[in-house]
Amino acid sequence: MPLPIKISEETFTPRQQAVLTAALDLLVENGDGLTMTAVARRASCSKETLYKWFGDRDGLLTATVQWQAAKVRMPHVDRSHLSAKVLRESLEQFARDLLTTIIGEVSITLNRTAITHAAQEKDSLGNIVLENGPMAIRRRLKPILEAARDARLLRFNSSEDAYRIFFGLVVRDVQIRLLLGDKSLTQSNVEANIEADVKAATDQFLALHGAKANT
Amino acid sequence: MPLPIKISEETFTPRQQAVLTAALDLLVENGDGLTMTAVARRASCSKETLYKWFGDRDGLLTATVQWQAAKVRMPHVDRSHLSAKVLRESLEQFARDLLTTIIGEVSITLNRTAITHAAQEKDSLGNIVLENGPMAIRRRLKPILEAARDARLLRFNSSEDAYRIFFGLVVRDVQIRLLLGDKSLTQSNVEANIEADVKAATDQFLALHGAKANT
DNA sequence: GCGGAACCGTACCGTACGGTACGCCTGCGG
DNA sequence: CCGCAGGCGTACCGTACGGTACGGTTCCGC
Structure with a gap:
């Protein structure tokens, strides 16, 4: 799973995004105690699906971080007329x-x-x-x-x-x-x-x- | 094991310090993959001794960090005659x-x-x-x-x-x-x-x- | 209505690792 | 010389968790 440099809005389906949200929530709550079983339970999906979608634990982690990090949007400043x-x-x-x-x-x-x-x-x-x-x-x-x-x-x-x-x-x-x-x-x-x-x-x-x- | 606020030079025996050094080396080399077995092998001591001395894995980790952190010594600046x-x-x-x-x-x-x-x-x-x-x-x-x-x-x-x-x-x-x-x-x-x-x-x-x- | 794909839930496997138990050796006090 | 404490090495146990397999269900295209 060669992770793409830039993530688009279409990279993940809504269902997948729900899974990633669950993973992020667990990460925030539980520290690094993120287990595949916990994510599956929280997101009401099967572990098999997790592995199918994200490859392995690292893939899920990467997708989660990437997904959340991409949400941070910087304000664009107009630099044409600076005072x-x-x-x-x-x-x-x-x-x-x-x-x-x-x-x-x-x-x-x-x-x-x-x-x-x-x-x-x-x-x-x-x-x-x-x-x-x-x-x-x-x-x-x-x-x-x-x-x-x-x-x-x-x-x-x-x-x-x-x-x-x-x-x-x-x-x-x-x-x-x-x-x-x-x-x-x-x-x-x-x-x-x-x-x-x-x-x-x-x-x-x-x-x-x-x-x-x-x- | 209520860890003391300040660590003195006598807190650990030389043998214990050797163990802590081994633990620190492993930590630096292997990232966080610090296992009790690895420390025991590196330090040529038994796991039982590790548990006897440090209680559990967290205790060993704490002792190691404390031991090393205490080594950092700040220079003392004479503030009596400042120019x-x-x-x-x-x-x-x-x-x-x-x-x-x-x-x-x-x-x-x-x-x-x-x-x-x-x-x-x-x-x-x-x-x-x-x-x-x-x-x-x-x-x-x-x-x-x-x-x-x-x-x-x-x-x-x-x-x-x-x-x-x-x-x-x-x-x-x-x-x-x-x-x-x-x-x-x-x-x-x-x-x-x-x-x-x-x-x-x-x-x-x-x-x-x-x-x-x-x- | 039917076949199949996607997916859920769960049971299962293998392994790694924290923690314990035990046998053996060494050194030391008496 | 004896006994024993401290410590080494190793075998062992239990559990947690990554990863897989499989039966059952839903939903969609035909």
Whole structure:
């Protein structure tokens, strides 16, 4: 089962999507204790069907992660008429989306699953998560940064470096702490601060890379 | 087996430490495929002894992580006579240590193991890693930041925020990408850039929080 | 109405692995 | 020299789970 690079809406039938939803729910609830029997029971289907559709356990896992990861859609920013105000709002939107995604239970589960997977010399899940997480953000953000540089709104040498600085300023230690199960970082706790964090990160990024006056 | 908060050098006998080393080696080599039989064989001891010493598989895992995590020692910075130069060097040292640790195979393995563990509603390993990783850095760094603020070398409102910004600027997306097994981020690849990254992160931090002239 | 494909439910198999039991050896105190 | 504690190696048990097989049911095309 050579997994397709890009997943279309038609990749899975509705019934299959129901199965994947069940698998994802189990994954979120039960951690990595995802057994084929449990998925079959939850989705009211037979194990034989699971194997027929997804090949093996890894195939089901891959399909589940891929299916969910593809749901994350980045907002498209119009980079034709950028102003300082539009740029700031765009950055804030990116920061907000990034933070909101990262602290979500689904994202935490998917990242944990992929990391567990990566610990077994299998990188397929990790690649999918990377591709739909950090790399998706990067693909969206870099053109905007470069457009802003062309418009003299930002200054930097490498858009790659600029992207990574933005990422760091937004994410900080939040993701790793959530992945490690830090109890002092409850979801609601972080949620309440999202707006403040978004603004702070944007301010800091503009302070570093903004062209002088950055209001 | 109520695990002690702080591990002393005498917590484990040399023979036990040999066993833990074997366990860690297997963990690094084999990912999470750590079986009691494999540890026993590698360490040339009997499974019965393993269970006698560590209780069960989780106990062995915990002891291993704890044993290794405790080895990470932060440099102690003298905060009595801080100058701009000393501060910069201290920050660079922290950044260097943090980056070097994070990209190490042992750190990646330990984090992956703890995250896998956290996916099963067990937070003990995650807490240990957190405590010896990010939190240890924080404990060391915050007093220095505050001392620097007192010395008018830095300006910020919350030392907690300042610490997290520093963390973000240093780590960026490196750790999550390594944990996810990003192939385009080889260890040597990152290693080569450590010094540049260290300097860049420090510059950026000082640009944000330094008191005006920051050379 | 009929044949077959798809699929459900369940029983089943093989294996891997956590955990236990036991026989044997070694070293040490008396 | 004896006994015994600690520990090695191995055989063993139970279970959980990945994967397969098969009978029964539904639904669709003809």
